[in-house]
Amino acid sequence: MFRPDPRTRATWRWGGALAAILILQSLVLAGIFWVTATSNHRRAIEHVLLDDCSFFALTPPAERAEELRERLARDIHRERFLALFDANGRRIAGNVAKLPVPPRDAGPSFVAPVAPTELPGKTSDVARLALCPLSDGTSLLAGMDLDDTEEALRLTWQSLLFGLLPGLVLALGVGLVAGRRAARQVDAVRLLTERIVAGDLAQRLPVAARPDSFGLLCAHVNTMLDRLQILVAEVRGIGDDIAHQLRTPLTRLRAGLERGLREADDRAGFEAVIDRGLAEIDGLLGIIAALLRLRELEDGERRSRFTAVDLGRLAEDACDLHRPLAEDRGIRLRCDVVRVPSIDGDASLLMEAVANLIDNAMKFGPAGGTVTVRVAAEDGLPLITVVDQGSGVPAAERSLVTQRFYRGRRDGTGAGLGLALVKGIVDLHGFRLHFAGEGSAVTIRCGRATT
Numbered sequence: 001m002f003r004p005d006p007r008t009r010a011t012w013r014w015g016g017a018l019a020a021i022l023i024l025q026s027l028v029l030a031g032i033f034w035v036t037a038t039s040n041h042r043r044a045i046e047h048v049l050l051d052d053c054s055f056f057a058l059t060p061p062a063e064r065a066e067e068l069r070e071r072l073a074r075d076i077h078r079e080r081f082l083a084l085f086d087a088n089g090r091r092i093a094g095n096v097a098k099l100p101v102p103p104r105d106a107g108p109s110f111v112a113p114v115a116p117t118e119l120p121g122k123t124s125d126v127a128r129l130a131l132c133p134l135s136d137g138t139s140l141l142a143g144m145d146l147d148d149t150e151e152a153l154r155l156t157w158q159s160l161l162f163g164l165l166p167g168l169v170l171a172l173g174v175g176l177v178a179g180r181r182a183a184r185q186v187d188a189v190r191l192l193t194e195r196i197v198a199g200d201l202a203q204r205l206p207v208a209a210r211p212d213s214f215g216l217l218c219a220h221v222n223t224m225l226d227r228l229q230i231l232v233a234e235v236r237g238i239g240d241d242i243a244h245q246l247r248t249p250l251t252r253l254r255a256g257l258e259r260g261l262r263e264a265d266d267r268a269g270f271e272a273v274i275d276r277g278l279a280e281i282d283g284l285l286g287i288i289a290a291l292l293r294l295r296e297l298e299d300g301e302r303r304s305r306f307t308a309v310d311l312g313r314l315a316e317d318a319c320d321l322h323r324p325l326a327e328d329r330g331i332r333l334r335c336d337v338v339r340v341p342s343i344d345g346d347a348s349l350l351m352e353a354v355a356n357l358i359d360n361a362m363k364f365g366p367a368g369g370t371v372t373v374r375v376a377a378e379d380g381l382p383l384i385t386v387v388d389q390g391s392g393v394p395a396a397e398r399s400l401v402t403q404r405f406y407r408g409r410r411d412g413t414g415a416g417l418g419l420a421l422v423k424g425i426v427d428l429h430g431f432r433l434h435f436a437g438e439g440s441a442v443t444i445r446c447g448r449a450t451t
Helices: 006-058 061-074 147-197 213-263 267-299 301-305 311-328 347-364 418-429
Strands: 080-085 091-094 110-114 125-133 139-145 307-309 332-337 343-345 370-378 381-387 432-435 442-445
Touching (some): 006 125, 061 080, 125 147, 213 267, 311 347
Antiparallel strands (some): 080 139, 307 343
């Protein structure tokens, strides 16, 4: 049994739907034009008839018959009907033999057959009539022959028909062509999503040099896929990094526990094994906590909690927090703060970023050296700089040190997440992280101020 391709059925559905819409639009427009034409013609006739009624209502009764005969004499085309009838329906004057009976629901005018008296060889005609009672008890019958009207309407209908048939054929053709094109476009998106679901993230939609609305949509979809591919690659990379970074401390933890269980022979030995194990576990928990913090920063959810932050106060608090540790290490911690405009941000996150920079400066600076935390303004925008007396980050590593788990120094002891956290916080605020061209200064350049 023959079964058509689903894409072919979709094409016919799209084409049929568009063709039906266009055909319906053409029919509606033709109907509106026809109703408008007939209504305007009827109103024009009614206007003439009501003018006759108004004129004869204002004419003295003794002069009405004469006026009526003069109007009929001026009607050289014999298309007007005018007649006066008394209260009993007998004709007084005019070119209508007897008074027609109007329908019950007649409005200002009605269509009815009349018996003309001045049309040789014609005993009946159809006209649009208006029956107007006059002040002396007589009635005026005013009418207009509909032969010319019917001819005009017939020509109008023929014109509509001749214009409508090509329009319907054109609507059908345009609908099928547009439907086929739309079906191809939708099918391209469907096939793309199928390949993406199958794992091929490198697929992209074609975009013309001068894209239409669908082309612009395809461009946005491609941009979204680029971002999705980057995020998936980052997730895979993070997973690999986590597996690599946790494997070594977990292996060390297991080996230490196993060796400690074999070697410990008293309570103090077992306590030492447990203490070393807890220290290793704390290190692993710190790595996981840092990764969760990075994930939170990438979501950008904390932007809704931004408030005005005084960078000078924040830097002084960070110095006060780290001064006892600096004294223990024999490091002089200076805080050089000038008044700068407040910035819009998250105070706790910015404190964490400055604290990480101070920790790095104390860790990698020379023993007995000086670490300076400086708050200043440049071009009207505030910045925070942390300077130590070490050699700083080599130029070749400055783009790498903000990556997760990167540790460029052989004597580094952390998990390689400190500067990654700083970079995440800076990016969340729309700021910039800058390493000094020479030396060991690291600067957070704030991009905007609130006051």
